[in-house]
Amino acid sequence: MKPAPFAYHAPDQLDEVLALLGDHAHEVRLLAGGQSLVPMMNFRLAAPEVLVDIRRVDALRHVRREGDGTLAIGAGVRQSALLREPVVKAGWPLLTEGARHIGHPQVRSRGTVCGSLAHHDPTAELPALAVALDARMMLAAASGTREVPAREFFVSYYTAALEPGEMLLEVRFPPCPAGAGWCFKEVARRRGDFALVGVAALVEAGDDGSVSSARIVLCGVGERPFRALDAEEAVAAGASFEEAGRLVADAVRPVGSIHASAEYRRECAGVLAARALSEAWGRAGGS
Numbered sequence: 001m002k003p004a005p006f007a008y009h010a011p012d013q014l015d016e017v018l019a020l021l022g023d024h025a026h027e028v029r030l031l032a033g034g035q036s037l038v039p040m041m042n043f044r045l046a047a048p049e050v051l052v053d054i055r056r057v058d059a060l061r062h063v064r065r066e067g068d069g070t071l072a073i074g075a076g077v078r079q080s081a082l083l084r085e086p087v088v089k090a091g092w093p094l095l096t097e098g099a100r101h102i103g104h105p106q107v108r109s110r111g112t113v114c115g116s117l118a119h120h121d122p123t124a125e126l127p128a129l130a131v132a133l134d135a136r137m138m139l140a141a142a143s144g145t146r147e148v149p150a151r152e153f154f155v156s157y158y159t160a161a162l163e164p165g166e167m168l169l170e171v172r173f174p175p176c177p178a179g180a181g182w183c184f185k186e187v188a189r190r191r192g193d194f195a196l197v198g199v200a201a202l203v204e205a206g207d208d209g210s211v212s213s214a215r216i217v218l219c220g221v222g223e224r225p226f227r228a229l230d231a232e233e234a235v236a237a238g239a240s241f242e243e244a245g246r247l248v249a250d251a252v253r254p255v256g257s258i259h260a261s262a263e264y265r266r267e268c269a270g271v272l273a274a275r276a277l278s279e280a281w282g283r284a285g286g287s
């Protein structure tokens with residue numbers, strides 16, 4: 001199928017993008033990498049009257065470490081940058097490891113980081129990684145900007161906390177705790193497929209050599225990234241990673257689909273969480 005007719009704009013200034021979003025708030029979509037929007041338009045699951053292509057806006061292409069140590073990634077940055085940029089690989093290796101699971105090189109070299117976050121497929125890796133890393137979403141509209149923490153940004157299936165006329169301008173990742181171990185693991189039917197279940201884990205060691213804190217966030221187990229708070233607390237209190245995995249499996253409420261039953265996803269969630277914690281612990285210097 002072909003998309004329904006639409007007006008196409010490709011401004012090179014951010015002001016123009018925001019003005020177009022403001023003028024057509026209810027019938028406009030941004031075109032970033034097009035890796036989700038174009039198929040949706042071809043299937044007529046989306047039929048925006050106005051498309052605003054942001055690929056010519058140089059001001060959105062930054063990957064930089066700010067003075068306070070925060071990593072800022074603009075709306076024009078491709079997912080492949082997470083695997084390539086030295087600043088990301090050195091300071092946020094969990095992002096690099098997770099991004100390797102996004103589709104194929106062709107998808108990652110067109111799809112954007114912010115496009116994946118704004119699109120919010122609940123099986124996508126980046127929303128779970130953003131929650132695990134306490135990212136902050138910088139939103140902009142013609143009327144001004146605002147900041148939303150990742151834990152509040154992902155509302156439900158394919159829905160993020162964006163108002164009409166608003167765009168995700170930039171995502172900011174605070175510095176990772178020094179010495180924290182990290183791991184991202186997922187199960188997919190084939191390499192490059194969307195995850196059936198994915199787990200991001202961060203683990204910190206205390207002065208006594210035991211786990212002092214853990215962060216566990218999953219994708220593919222519900223309408224938005226799931227943070228396994230009970231399992232995090234249990235690990236910090238001395239529970240084994242296997243026990244934490246059982247707590248994760250008990251806590252998640254996945255929905256079955258033609259790709260995998262709810263029971264299978266639940267089982268995967270527990271096993272992956274235990275394995276991710278164990279690998280993260282090894283990277284934190286634990287034994």
Ligand SMILES: Cc1cc2nc3c(=O)[nH]c(=O)nc-3n(C[C@H](O)[C@H](O)[C@H](O)COP(=O)(O)OP(=O)(O)OC[C@H]3O[C@@H](n4cnc5c(N)ncnc54)[C@H](O)[C@@H]3O)c2cc1C
Binds near residue numbers: 116125166195
């Ligand atoms: C074969 C294939 C395999 C894939 N596998 C995976 C996978 O394993 N994991 C995964 O996570 N993804 C996967 N994807 C999706 C891919 O990651 C997309 O790139 C991503 O979902 C959307 O990013 P985009 O830049 O392409 O956005 P687009 O497709 O251009 O836009 C998607 C939606 O987000 C909106 N949008 C985009 N940018 C912004 C912004 N800055 N502010 C507000 N709204 C915005 C658009 O208006 C649109 O509604 C796959 C895609 C394909 C084609």
